[in-house]
Amino acid sequence: MKKEFFITRYDVKAENSFALDDNIMVKDGLTTGGSKMLHNFVSPLQATVVEKLLDAGMELAGKTKLDEFTAPGIAAETCDILSGAVGAVSEGACKIALCNDVSGKIRRQAPENGLYYIHPTYGTVSRFGLIPTVSSMDQIGIVCKNIDDGFNALGIITGHDEKDVTTFPQKSYAYTPKEGGFKIGIPSNVMELTDEKGRKAIYNFTGKYDTEETELKYFEVFAQVMYILSSAEIGNNTSRYDGVKFGYRTENYTGLNDLYTKTRTEGFGLDMKLLSIMGAHVLSRQNYEAYYLKSMKIRRLIKEHAIDLFSRYDAIALPLKLNDPDPYKNSALYAFATLCGLPSVSVPLGSDGGIQLISQVKNENSLFGICKGGR
Amino acid sequence: MEYEIVMGLEVHVELATKSKLFCACAAKFGAEANENVCPACAGMPGMLPVINKRAVELGIVAGLVTNCEITRTISFDKKNYFYPDLPTGYQITQLYAPICRNGFVDIETEAGNKRIRIKQIHIEEDAGKLVHDYRPDSSLVDFNRASVPLIEIVSEPDFRSSDEVVAYLEKLRSLLTFADVSDCKMQEGSMRCDVNISVRKVGSDILGTRTEIKNMNSLKAIARAIEFESQRHISALETGCEELVQETRRWDDNKGETYSMRDKEDATDYRYFPNPEILPVHISDEWISEIKDSLPELAHEKYDRLTGCYGLSDYDSKLITSGKNISDIFDRTLEFVDNPKEVANWIIGDLASIAREENKSYDEIEIDCEKFGKIIKMVENKVINRTIGKKVLQLLFRDNIDPESYVRENKLGMITDAGYLENVIKEVLAENEKSVLEYKAGNQKVISFFVGRIMRKTQGKADPGSVNSILRRELNDWN
Amino acid sequence: MDLQTVLEYEAMVKLDLPESERIWIAEKASMLEDSFSELSKVDTEGIEPLISVLDLNYTLREDIPIKSISREEILSNSPEQCDGYFQVPKTIE
Numbered sequence: 001m002k003k004e005f006f007i008t009r010y011d012v013k014a015e016n017s018f019a020l021d022d023n024i025m026v027k028d029g030l031t032t033g034g035s036k037m038l039h040n041f042v043s044p045l046q047a048t049v050v051e052k053l054l055d056a057g058m059e060l061a062g063k064t065k066l067d068e069f070t071a072p073g074i075a076a077e078t079c080d081i082l083s084g085a086v087g088a089v090s091e092g093a094c095k096i097a098l099c100n101d102v103s104g105k106i107r108r109q110a111p112e113n114g115l116y117y118i119h120p121t122y123g124t125v126s127r128f129g130l131i132p133t134v135s136s137m138d139q140i141g142i143v144c145k146n147i148d149d150g151f152n153a154l155g156i157i158t159g160h161d162e163k164d165v166t167t168f169p170q171k172s173y174a175y176t177p178k179e180g181g182f183k184i185g186i187p188s189n190v191m192e193l194t195d196e197k198g199r200k201a202i203y204n205f206t207g208k209y210d211t212e213e214t215e216l217k218y219f220e221v222f223a224q225v226m227y228i229l230s231s232a233e234i235g236n237n238t239s240r241y242d243g244v245k246f247g248y249r250t251e252n253y254t255g256l257n258d259l260y261t262k263t264r265t266e267g268f269g270l271d272m273k274l275l276s277i278m279g280a281h282v283l284s285r286q287n288y289e290a291y292y293l294k295s296m297k298i299r300r301l302i303k304e305h306a307i308d309l310f311s312r313y314d315a316i317a318l319p320l321k322l323n324d325p326d327p328y329k330n331s332a333l334y335a336f337a338t339l340c341g342l343p344s345v346s347v348p349l350g351s352d353g354g355i356q357l358i359s360q361v362k363n364e365n366s367l368f369g370i371c372k373g374g375r
Numbered sequence: 376m377e378y379e380i381v382m383g384l385e386v387h388v389e390l391a392t393k394s395k396l397f398c399a400c401a402a403k404f405g406a407e408a409n410e411n412v413c414p415a416c417a418g419m420p421g422m423l424p425v426i427n428k429r430a431v432e433l434g435i436v437a438g439l440v441t442n443c444e445i446t447r448t449i450s451f452d453k454k455n456y457f458y459p460d461l462p463t464g465y466q467i468t469q470l471y472a473p474i475c476r477n478g479f480v481d482i483e484t485e486a487g488n489k490r491i492r493i494k495q496i497h498i499e500e501d502a503g504k505l506v507h508d509y510r511p512d513s514s515l516v517d518f519n520r521a522s523v524p525l526i527e528i529v530s531e532p533d534f535r536s537s538d539e540v541v542a543y544l545e546k547l548r549s550l551l552t553f554a555d556v557s558d559c560k561m562q563e564g565s566m567r568c569d570v571n572i573s574v575r576k577v578g579s580d581i582l583g584t585r586t587e588i589k590n591m592n593s594l595k596a597i598a599r600a601i602e603f604e605s606q607r608h609i610s611a612l613e614t615g616c617e618e619l620v621q622e623t624r625r626w627d628d629n630k631g632e633t634y635s636m637r638d639k640e641d642a643t644d645y646r647y648f649p650n651p652e653i654l655p656v657h658i659s660d661e662w663i664s665e666i667k668d669s670l671p672e673l674a675h676e677k678y679d680r681l682t683g684c685y686g687l688s689d690y691d692s693k694l695i696t697s698g699k700n701i702s703d704i705f706d707r708t709l710e711f712v713d714n715p716k717e718v719a720n721w722i723i724g725d726l727a728s729i730a731r732e733e734n735k736s737y738d739e740i741e742i743d744c745e746k747f748g749k750i751i752k753m754v755e756n757k758v759i760n761r762t763i764g765k766k767v768l769q770l771l772f773r774d775n776i777d778p779e780s781y782v783r784e785n786k787l788g789m790i791t792d793a794g795y796l797e798n799v800i801k802e803v804l805a806e807n808e809k810s811v812l813e814y815k816a817g818n819q820k821v822i823s824f825f826v827g828r829i830m831r832k833t834q835g836k837a838d839p840g841s842v843n844s845i846l847r848r849e850l851n852d853w854n
Numbered sequence: 855m856d857l858q859t860v861l862e863y864e865a866m867v868k869l870d871l872p873e874s875e876r877i878w879i880a881e882k883a884s885m886l887e888d889s890f891s892e893l894s895k896v897d898t899e900g901i902e903p904l905i906s907v908l909d910l911n912y913t914l915r916e917d918i919p920i921k922s923i924s925r926e927e928i929l930s931n932s933p934e935q936c937d938g939y940f941q942v943p944k945t946i947e
Contacts, residue, residue: 025421033420044414045421076880097887123908131420134650136906164423165913166654166906221892227889232648235867236453239464240418243869244516244942246931256943260457261867273871274879277863278886281855283455283646292648294893297902301896303904328886341907394919401919408938409929413922419931450905457868459942506939507946514946515939644866644888649905654912 005087007032009062014095017061018053018153019088021099023070023131024140026050027059033131034066037241037248037267047129048164049157056156061094064271070133070219071234072103072290072331075270079105082293086113089143093342096153097143098271102134102230104334107346108320109356110143116371118142118150121362122341123168125154126161126202128159132237134230137338147345151175153224154364168362178369184209184357185313190333198319206317216316217305221298222332228282229293234272235279241267299339306340310360320346345371349370358367376575378612380605382540383532385545387525388557389501389565390433396500396524397424397467398439402755404563404574408506408517416522418462424653428452430524431656433556434474434498435666436525440550441493442671443478446661451498451653455646459516460503470647472655473497474526480550482542491543492531493797501525524554537601541594544568546634552699560738561592568597574608583608584619588633590626604633677702685715694723701727701737704744711748714755721751727766729772746771750778758782760789761837791838793845796829800842800849803828811853822846855883 005024008030015229020026023033025043032038054060064084067073083106085097090113100117101107110117119141127138144150158173186204191199218225243249245369251260268276282291309316322330337344337358343357345367359366383552395402398415415422427476431449438445452470478493528547534540546565548559559566568591591597604624609826611617624633672680674696681692695705701722708718730740740829750771754764755826759782767787770776782788790796803825804811810821831844857895860880871879924939934941 006935016672031421038932041931043421044419044923044931047421123910129421130422132652150900154711163425163915165425165915166423166652166908166910168910169913206536218896221896224886224890224893227886232646233651236455236465236646236648237420239418239455239917240462241931242457242464244459245418245462245935245940249933253943256459256945257868258605259943261870263872264868265870268869269880270875273869273875274882276867276869277879278883280863280866281883281887283648285644288648291890291893293903294896297898297901297903298893298896300904301898304908328889339907343879392917394915394917399915399920404918407925409925409940410910410938411919411921412928413927414928417928425915426912427917428914441937454877459940459945461947490923505945506946508940510936512944513934513941515936515941517939578916639932648865649903651906654908655908656912658913722941 003095004342005064005082005084005091005314006062007036007065007084008082010060012059012061014061014092014096014371016057017062017094018099019072019085019094020050021066021085021097022063023066023080023100023133024050024098026063027193029063031063031131035068035267035269035272036242037238039248040244040248043129044105045307048126048161050129053153054063055373058153058355064088064097064099065101065104066099067105068232069131069238070102070210070270071272071275072230074274074328075271078208080372082113083109085143086110086115091113091202095144095149098140098157099139099143100130100133100138101334102137102338104142104331104338105139107334107344108330111320111346111348113144114348114350116144116147116150116348117346118144118334118364119153119337119344119346120158123162123166124173124362126157126159126164126167128161128163130374134233135231135237136233136252137341139341142356147368151364151368156311165193172216175364175368177372178365180211180369180374182286182314182366182370182374183312184370185213185214185309185316186211187219187316187318189215190217190318193322193345194319195321195323197353198321201349201355202317202319203311204352204363205347205355206351209370212313215314216318217338218298218302219332222302222335222339223328225295225298225302226335227328228280228291229339231275231278232283234339235276235283236273236274238268243267302336303340306336306342308362310363314363315359318356318358320356343367378574378605379577379607380574380601381532381582382534382601383570384528384530384540384543386439386528386530386536386544387567387569387570388528388547388551388559390430390524390526390558391425391555391576392433392524394427395522396427396430396498398422402523404565406519408515408519408739409502409648410472410519412518416462418464419516424467424650426653426656429522430498431474431658431668433524434526435658435663436497436554436670437528437551438475438478439662439667439670440554441478441480441528441547443475443493443496445452446472446476446660448472448655449474449658450649450655451650452465456643458502460505460521461516462503462521463520464501466500467650467653468499469497471649480543480546482539482546484536484538484542486536488596489539491532491533491539494529494531494777496526496528499525499527509799516608539599540570540601541598544594544597545767549699553671553673553677553702555671559711561594564592567592570597570601570604572601572604572608574605575762580845583612585621586619587623589623589625592841593629596626596628599631600633603631603773607633633712659849679721681715684780685719687715687719689725694727695719698737700740704740704742704747707744708748708751710747712751712755714751717755718753721747721768726772727767729769733772740772742772746775749838753778753782757789757791757838758838759787760839762830762838762839763787763789766835787836789838790836791841792843796841796845797849798836799829799832799837800825800846803832804849804853811850814827814850815853855880855887
């Protein structure tokens with residue numbers, strides 16, 4: 001077992017254990033968010049998901065490595081590092097791993113490593129105790145080898161939490177695979193941009209289903225909308241890291257401004273710095289309307305389009321990669337579920353790689369059904 | 376050249392909630408540093424804001440008493456800036472959909488009546504407190520006030536004099552304290568006022584350069600700051616000795632002047648955006664009418680009750696409704712003494728003068744109204760006379776003594792024994808024959824001199840009624 | 855985005871980048887900004903901005919104070935403290 005997927009590791013049996021990305025808080029435990037900024041931060045509180053899994057009798061295997069604050073990076077080097085959560089489950093160090101996949105990195109890497117990733121409907125899992133990245137999109141999801149294990153754990157962690165009033169009022173959710181009668185939409189405008197392998201994965205998988213070619217509207221601006229909204233929120237959510245109350249503080253400084261500036265310059269990685277600067281840029285007086293407000297409006301159009309699509313299809317199938325390897329462009333493939341708060345499952349398909357299936361709000365059971373081979 | 380001052384006000388008022396705006400920490404004043412702080416209001420990650428319902432209710436009340444329209448769907452926004460008293464690096468406030476809009480407050484000054492328009496009222500969280508004088512090289516941060524709910528009341532630029540500003544602030548304080556929105560204490564910072572000021576030539580409709588002045592912590596300071604700043608503007612325009620720039624200036628109360636904070640307003644970009652962690656809150660008609668129905672009695676309504684139902688004079692009624700505290704003392708004492716006129720007399724005549732002697736404002740008077748009522752009753756029932764009553768009230772005010780046992784233990788009960796009083800009076804007259812002769816010569820004033828001597832001999836306990844009648848009889852019988 | 859603009863944003867978000875990082879960021883930011891021009895092709899006339907995807911009745915909290923954590927615990931993560939306060943360099947002259 002390779003240790004380097006973990007930041008903190010506990011000595012428990014793998015069978016009934018869960019790992020957490022190190023942005024999910026365990027009371028009195030170190031929670032770094034994958035950042036030097038929080039290298040010494042001891043959490044004063046317990047995340048609701050942790051409370052629920054422990055109450056259900058599962059054991060904590062450890063805290064896994066993640067990109068700094070799990071922020072969507074465009075520096076190619078961070079995009080290629082294997083996610084700790086994927087690595088840990090893939091190596092058999094734990095049964096499931098919980099993480100917050102805003103960027104889509106884990107939704108891509110999980111199937112590439114023979115694993116599922118369940119990204120549940122926004123508002124079904126409490127975010128209390130999750131270090132925020134992009135508040136309007138943050139959603140704890142599950143990496144698992146076995147889809148039943150994943151949905152079983154999802155049943156445990158979902159439900160209303162009075163500490164997170166942005167969760168739906170529903171107290172608990174039971175996930176059972178839907179029987180069948182599925183209709184899957186395949187967006188041809190996206191298929192055109194993917195490679196032979198990606199197309200093959202989609203067609204092989206959906207061959208036995210009732211499928212229809214369709215269009216995923218606004219796909220050409222998904223990456224932009226995603227980056228604009230998330231940079232603003234990330235910049236804002238990470239402005240609390242300033243060396244005053246907790247976490248990293250620079251060693252030598254003269255005066256307050258120097259303390260702030262040195263602490264943040266030394267504490268953040270390159271992608272975070274770019275996101276902070278872009279966040280300020282898109283929210284600045286001169287750009288707010290053209291970038292931020294415009295993106296929020298397009299986000300509504302995309303959500304309305306999703307409602308229309310799912311009035312016709314049980315699921316939309318998307319590939320994991322585009323022809324063009326540029327990580328920024330590829331982020332568009334994962335933006336649909338993230339921007340609209342939709343449930344998705346990334347499905348491993350052996351030599352075909354994998355695909356992602358997206359469904360309408362709270363329709364996880366259709367995705368579960370398709371994964372279980374229902375027609 | 377004649378100049379006109381044009382001012383608009385931003386008044387911050389701390390809401391009288393028990394807990395903070397977005398977390399359940401206590402919001403009370405005066406706790407030990409960082410005692411009322413949790414991970415959320417210390418800026419730690421992982422906590423989500425949950426709005427205090429009472430804060431929204433008080434925001435609605437503030438709007439109702441200032442004749443505002445209540446916004447039916449309110450939302451919250453984030454305002455970004457770095458400062459050590461701001462734990463998250465952003466303040467949650469309302470930019471796009473404030474809770475109230477388009478209201479007004481009517482004020483009265485010597486120049487007459489005037490309507491001041493209110494542009495909007497919004498809810499926001501307070502920042503923490505910085506302590507500078509504790510350590511030589513560092514400032515200390517206390518987050519007890521961080522995330523305590525505030526409202527900011529933004530007026531239109533309708534003010535033309537400091538009298539109007541003061542009248543408006545007094546009116547706001549009356550409205551908001553009587554409605555239990557806030558205690559509005561300027562010294563404790565639960566009411567703060569920033570003034571936007573510019574001057575222009577009379578008759579001109581072009582506004583001059585605007586500055587914002589802050590850091591005034593009393594009405595007097597506000598009036599002085601306005602005086603100083605308007606003069607600075609006028610002399611800059613007249614002499615050209617200084618160029619006016621749009622900026623924020625701090626008031627230095629010791630020096631009696633404003634100084635630049637070197638923070639050009641236009642240079643600060645707060646990068647506001649809608650807070651995605653707080654969903655819009657819908658305010659229903661039912662909720663508003665529920666709040667309307669449970670509004671406490673406001674000062675002018677109480678004035679009507681005092682003059683109408685109780686037949687109190689205009690002067691007395693105005694004084695009793697001049698502040699929430701003194702008005703509460705009146706009502707609470709009335710629960711024990713069913714005699715509004717008498718209670719009013721005691722408050723205006725005695726309690727007010729004791730407060731003045733003790734250097735306390737009406738707002739600072741703290742008194743046990745049940746005990747106060749007992750004193751009034753003892754006088755009414757002739758257990759003690761009024762002079763002793765006032766003395767006991769003084770002790771109640773200072774030391775919260777129990778009036779009944781105090782009177783008993785110190786034998787302060789009224790002396791009504793006619794035989795005893797007659798002896799005392801005869802003694803006094805014998806000792807002051809000269810004054811008796813003056814009385815005989817027609818000088819009525821010496822009566823009060825004799826009463827004073829008699830009271831001294833009885834340690835003030837004599838029944839004034841009996842003293843008066845016996846004294847006159849003895850004087851007339853004197854030969 | 856030129857280096858001067860990056861510098862202005864650095865001041866705003868309290869960063870002071872080494873030259874090499876500033877150049878990298880200016881380059882990436884320009885690339886991103888070029889891509890943002892695509893946005894104007896989407897017609898958003900009359901569309902309300904979407905702030906949260908959630909469509910649910912937001913619940914408010916009753917005004918009941920609760921003490922959740924001790925002052926010692928709150929301060930235990932702080933880099934510098936003094937007599938129950940967080941400590942920072944002097945903020946006024």
